[in-house]
Amino acid sequence: MSSYPISKKYLIYSVQESKPAAPKSSIDLNSNKYFAYCALGGIIACGPTHALMTPLDLVKCRLQVKPTLYKGIFDGWKTIIRSEGFGGVMVGFGPTAIGYSLQGVGKYGLYEYFKFKYGEIVGESNAHKYRAFLYLTASASAELFADILLCPWEALKVRQQTSYPPFARGTKEGFQKLKSLEGFSGFYKGIVPLWGRQIPYTMMKFASFEGTVELIYKNFLTKPKNEYSKLQQLGVSFAGGYIAGVLCGLVSHPADVIVSKLNNLPKAEAGKSQHGLIDIAKDLGIKGVWRGLGPRIIMIGTLTGLQWLSYDTFKVYVGLPTTGSTEQAVLLPKEHELIKNQK
Numbered sequence: 359m360s361s362y363p364i365s366k367k368y369l370i371y372s373v374q375e376s377k378p379a380a381p382k383s384s385i386d387l388n389s390n391k392y393f394a395y396c397a398l399g400g401i402i403a404c405g406p407t408h409a410l411m412t413p414l415d416l417v418k419c420r421l422q423v424k425p426t427l428y429k430g431i432f433d434g435w436k437t438i439i440r441s442e443g444f445g446g447v448m449v450g451f452g453p454t455a456i457g458y459s460l461q462g463v464g465k466y467g468l469y470e471y472f473k474f475k476y477g478e479i480v481g482e483s484n485a486h487k488y489r490a491f492l493y494l495t496a497s498a499s500a501e502l503f504a505d506i507l508l509c510p511w512e513a514l515k516v517r518q519q520t521s522y523p524p525f526a527r528g529t530k531e532g533f534q535k536l537k538s539l540e541g542f543s544g545f546y547k548g549i550v551p552l553w554g555r556q557i558p559y560t561m562m563k564f565a566s567f568e569g570t571v572e573l574i575y576k577n578f579l580t581k582p583k584n585e586y587s588k589l590q591q592l593g594v595s596f597a598g599g600y601i602a603g604v605l606c607g608l609v610s611h612p613a614d615v616i617v618s619k620l621n622n623l624p625k626a627e628a629g630k631s632q633h634g635l636i637d638i639a640k641d642l643g644i645k646g647v648w649r650g651l652g653p654r655i656i657m658i659g660t661l662t663g664l665q666w667l668s669y670d671t672f673k674v675y676v677g678l679p680t681t682g683s684t685e686q687a688v689l690l691p692k693e694h695e696l697i698k699n700q701k
Contacts, residue, residue, distance in 0.1 A: 385678060388474045394573045395676055397467025403669035404423035404462030409455035413447040418653040419519045422618040425649050431656075450515040452529030457511025464504025466669060469564060472496035490565055497564035500609025501557045509552050510545035516618055536590060548620050557611030559606045563662060566603040571682030591680045595670040596663045598682060607655045612639075614654065652674050 376380050408415075417434035420427050428434035438446040473496035477485035485492055514532050517525045526532030536544050549658050575583045583591065619638050639647060670680040 362667045385676065387678075388470075392678070393467055393471045394542030395673075395678070396470040397463045399669045399672040400464075400466030402672050403466060403665040404461070405455050405459030406667060407661050408458035411661055412449075412454055414653055414657045415454070416447060416449055418434045418650045418657060419450075419516060419618050421650045421653070422615045423520045423647075431653050448650050449524065450519040451517065453511040453532070455516065456529070457508045457570050459464045459508035460511070461504045463561060464507055465500055468500035468503055469497050472499045487652055490569065492600055493565040494561045497560045501560035502553065504560075505549065505556050508556070509549045512552060512617070513545050513548055516548075520618065525564050546619050551613055551617045555610045555617055558613070559610035562609045563602050566576040566605050567598050567662075567666060568644045568682050570601050571595070573685045577588050588674050588680070592667060592670055592674070595680055595682065595688075596667040599666030600659050600663035602666075603659040604655055606662060607651070607658035611651050611654055615642060615647045615649055630664040 385395055408480065413435060416438070417428060417431050420434065428437055435447055440448075441652060476492055476496055480488070480492075509531075512537055514529070517536060518532055526535050540547075571594055574597065579586070579594075583594075586594075616638050619642065642649075666681070674680060
């Protein structure tokens, strides 16, 4: 569902020659209500999926900080359960669920908003021609704001997952403890590396997803998107999301390692140098910034596939078309109204 405006020629083709692609909905595309539903879909897509990945994320974060701690994912789980009980593998669940739910609001809701607004600014011809650039700029803009919502909870999550003995027994205790120890700045000391990790990640996530889905419908399937059932379209959403997730993991992994390391440093050590991020990267070295790549590829690929599946399932449920493919372009309000009248 590309959110760029489309030409009159394309509009006529969509109305006269193709089947209606989405069920009737009271939600006008690109209206405030539409963006609000996309933000709600973002909560559903990001919060639960990230929270369910907590056991894998826990081992990944600990290996990034202490690479000799476990031999691998399964050894990590066995060791944690043996020493901390079954609840030990869910350390960080609370801040993960809260933080990534808030992030989902900005990631998906603002992405749809910026994609539409930027398309209006450059005009329909340029928006269509340079749609890949439109996806990149819209997703980068959205993630910039989404990370401001995420950062405090990411800081708490990493602190809980990588501290020995455990930093706190729960989310509320951990939040209050971090606030009392480091103040408000303690929640945002990782904002720059978080942007460095999440903005390239999200740019890759949305642009590669949109491109992959368009490629699947154009080159690997035999019919236009709107001639496939919603279940089949959701299958494409999951496949496109998984492929995008693998690419995202590769692009953003070094910054992810630095975020984990930074949030694990004592306050005095973390702030002793004006160039803390550069110092951490130098200390880690080329090999060090790629620690935990295997678990993260598995985690992010699965996570991203499930996110797009959840997001598009919610959109279908409320009567909106699934995301991706130029055949399902999101129309400007006046064009959407024309289609409704012709139906």
